[in-house]
Amino acid sequence: MNRRPWLLGGVAGLVLCFLYAPIAWLAAVSFNDSRSLSRITGLSTRWYAELFADDRVLESLGLTLRLAAASAAVSTVIGTLAAFGLRRAFPGRGLWTLLLSLPLVVPEVVLGVALLGFCVKLAGVPLGFGALLAAHVAFSLSFVVVVVRSRVAGLDHRLEEAAADLGASPLVAFRTVTMPLVAPAVAAGAAFAFLLSFDDVVTSSYLTGVGSTTLPVFVYAQASKRGVSPEIVALSTLMVAASAALLVAGVLLAGRRARASTFVEPNRDE
Amino acid sequence: MFPTRRRWLVATGLLLPTGLWLGVFLLAPLALVVQFSFATRDTGVARAVLPWTTRAYLTALDPAFLPIFGRTLAYAGATTALCLLLGFPLAWFIARHGGRYRTALLAAVLVPFWSSYLARIYAWKALLDGEGLVNRLLGLVGLDRDGGFLLTDGAVVVGLTYGFLPFMVLPLYVACERFDHRQVEASYDLGHGRVSTFARVVLPGVLPGVLAGSLLVLVPAAGDFVTPRLLGGVDQATFGSVIDDQFRGGNNWPLGSAMAVLLLVLVAVVLVARGRRGEDVL
Numbered sequence: 001m002n003r004r005p006w007l008l009g010g011v012a013g014l015v016l017c018f019l020y021a022p023i024a025w026l027a028a029v030s031f032n033d034s035r036s037l038s039r040i041t042g043l044s045t046r047w048y049a050e051l052f053a054d055d056r057v058l059e060s061l062g063l064t065l066r067l068a069a070a071s072a073a074v075s076t077v078i079g080t081l082a083a084f085g086l087r088r089a090f091p092g093r094g095l096w097t098l099l100l101s102l103p104l105v106v107p108e109v110v111l112g113v114a115l116l117g118f119c120v121k122l123a124g125v126p127l128g129f130g131a132l133l134a135a136h137v138a139f140s141l142s143f144v145v146v147v148v149r150s151r152v153a154g155l156d157h158r159l160e161e162a163a164a165d166l167g168a169s170p171l172v173a174f175r176t177v178t179m180p181l182v183a184p185a186v187a188a189g190a191a192f193a194f195l196l197s198f199d200d201v202v203t204s205s206y207l208t209g210v211g212s213t214t215l216p217v218f219v220y221a222q223a224s225k226r227g228v229s230p231e232i233v234a235l236s237t238l239m240v241a242a243s244a245a246l247l248v249a250g251v252l253l254a255g256r257r258a259r260a261s262t263f264v265e266p267n268r269d270e
Numbered sequence: 271m272f273p274t275r276r277r278w279l280v281a282t283g284l285l286l287p288t289g290l291w292l293g294v295f296l297l298a299p300l301a302l303v304v305q306f307s308f309a310t311r312d313t314g315v316a317r318a319v320l321p322w323t324t325r326a327y328l329t330a331l332d333p334a335f336l337p338i339f340g341r342t343l344a345y346a347g348a349t350t351a352l353c354l355l356l357g358f359p360l361a362w363f364i365a366r367h368g369g370r371y372r373t374a375l376l377a378a379v380l381v382p383f384w385s386s387y388l389a390r391i392y393a394w395k396a397l398l399d400g401e402g403l404v405n406r407l408l409g410l411v412g413l414d415r416d417g418g419f420l421l422t423d424g425a426v427v428v429g430l431t432y433g434f435l436p437f438m439v440l441p442l443y444v445a446c447e448r449f450d451h452r453q454v455e456a457s458y459d460l461g462h463g464r465v466s467t468f469a470r471v472v473l474p475g476v477l478p479g480v481l482a483g484s485l486l487v488l489v490p491a492a493g494d495f496v497t498p499r500l501l502g503g504v505d506q507a508t509f510g511s512v513i514d515d516q517f518r519g520g521n522n523w524p525l526g527s528a529m530a531v532l533l534l535v536l537v538a539v540v541l542v543a544r545g546r547r548g549e550d551v552l
Binding site: 018025078079086100102108113206215233235236247 | 274277278280281282283284285287288289291292294295296297298299300302303306356357359360362363364366367371373374377378379380381382383384385386387388389390392393394395396397399401402403432435444485486489490492493494495496499500510513514517518523526527530533534537538541
């Protein structure tokens with residue numbers, strides 16, 4: 001398999017094309033002159049102008065961003081603790097693992113209607129931000145635990161022991177040795193949780209309250225009547241552009257750090 | 271003094287916040303759904319009316335719902351198979367040949383998903399309809415179809431595959447990265463060909479990733495109702511859309527709950543069949 005990587009690379013490239021095709025189409029259509037998403041008639045930036053003039057879209061975007069940030073924060077903190085909790089064997093670990101993988105196997109529609117019934121009938125909790133946060137953390141947690149846990153499992157415990165031998169307190173050892181090693185996985189988990197919350201339609205559609213409609217739910221309600229508006233297409237294009245820019249910045253930064261470290265420690269391998 | 275007991279205390283303490291959250295916001299609501307599914311009648315906001323009955327289950331298991339069962343399973347199965355077919359070469363390529371760009375490539379798989387899911391589904395709608403790019407390109411080689419590919423089963427499966435592919439690629443990547451490539455060389459050295467090496471060495475080696483990814487795709491694909499509605503039209507009812515219909519507008523919560531429980535049972539069956547082998551990746 002290693003002998004013909006160009007064939008494999010070609011297939012991988014085609015799959016990436018599949019992933020990017022609708023995005024490329026959205027970007028093209030966002031500059032379209034007409035409302036149509038299937039035919040390009042001329043060039044215009046009017047949808048971007050209308051996007052920034054539309055209070056309802058901007059309001060629900062704000063809510064969605066706040067919700068995603070809160071959900072990512074909560075699930076990253078408690079999920080990371082849980083991942084560390086699962087590090088060593090102890091009585092009952094199997095049950096905990098089962099509970100933590102449960103959100104992965106409960107379909108979103110079931111979680112949505114279950115929480116709807118719970119809020120409305122049992123707890124008397126009004127729908128809205130709180131209910132959405134409860135749901136989003138519940139379905140993001142497992143992803144954070146999975147991602148962080150795999151990194152925690154791969155940690156070399158001798159590094160922590162060395163820190164302890166050199167006189168570091170457990171807290172200092174955690175802050176200066178363990179955390180930097182786990183940080184990339186925590187960041188990945190947080191990004192995943194943010195993304196899951198930011199784009200959720202199915203579960204959220206049951207839990208939005210009056211005046212607290214998330215952007216995906218707003219778009220779904222609108223789209224089922226009139227189709228997706230070109231403003232939303234423009235917004236999606238901007239979001240992808242922003243995340244692509246972040247990715248490129250991250251790659252450049254990582255490259256520079258790698259070069260810097262080879263400069264500081266040129267004889268590392270000797 | 272009691273190392274096991276101390277370890278248990280520390281671990282349980284670390285797990286407690288997550289456990290509480292899942293207990294209150296996942297287990298309790300699910301228990302409520304089970305209770306609903308045995309309720310006699312329930313319209314809208316009033317409390318479930320007792321006494322308990324299994325009528326909702328009898329309705330849900332009526333032969334009239336059989337095609338919906340079948341369609342849901344077919345969509346979910348085809349989506350999972352297609353995700354495996356597309357995801358494996360990509361994950362393998364990134365893990366084996368990604369070099370120092372591995373993380374960046376993996377992130378590049380996720381970038382399209384930083385946009386609105388619905389906007390992407392509508393982009394597929396535009397690409398797949400009669401005047402869309404796909405149909406016109408296929409027209410060049412005479413493979414176009416009158417009216418395009420919208421509102422077909424194929425369109426639904428393409429949409430679902432597109433939506434859930436990252437859930438397949440990520441666990442597959444983890445498994446491919448852990449896989450010791452020297453085993454492939456060893457297999458070639460021992461005289462095995464490509465097919466035999468793939469079936470006997472590579473596949474068993476990455477099986478945990480395959481199982482974890484399949485589960486992560488199968489579950490949301492079986493429950494989704496947005497994609498089948500938008501790309502398949504009103505006639506392509508799935509389990510998710512039936513549950514949604516029963517709850518939205520408060521048509522028949524017990525029936526919706528019974529179907530939700532059946533969907534959970536279905537997932538549980540798949541889980542048990544999978545056994546414990548996917549666990550170290552999931």
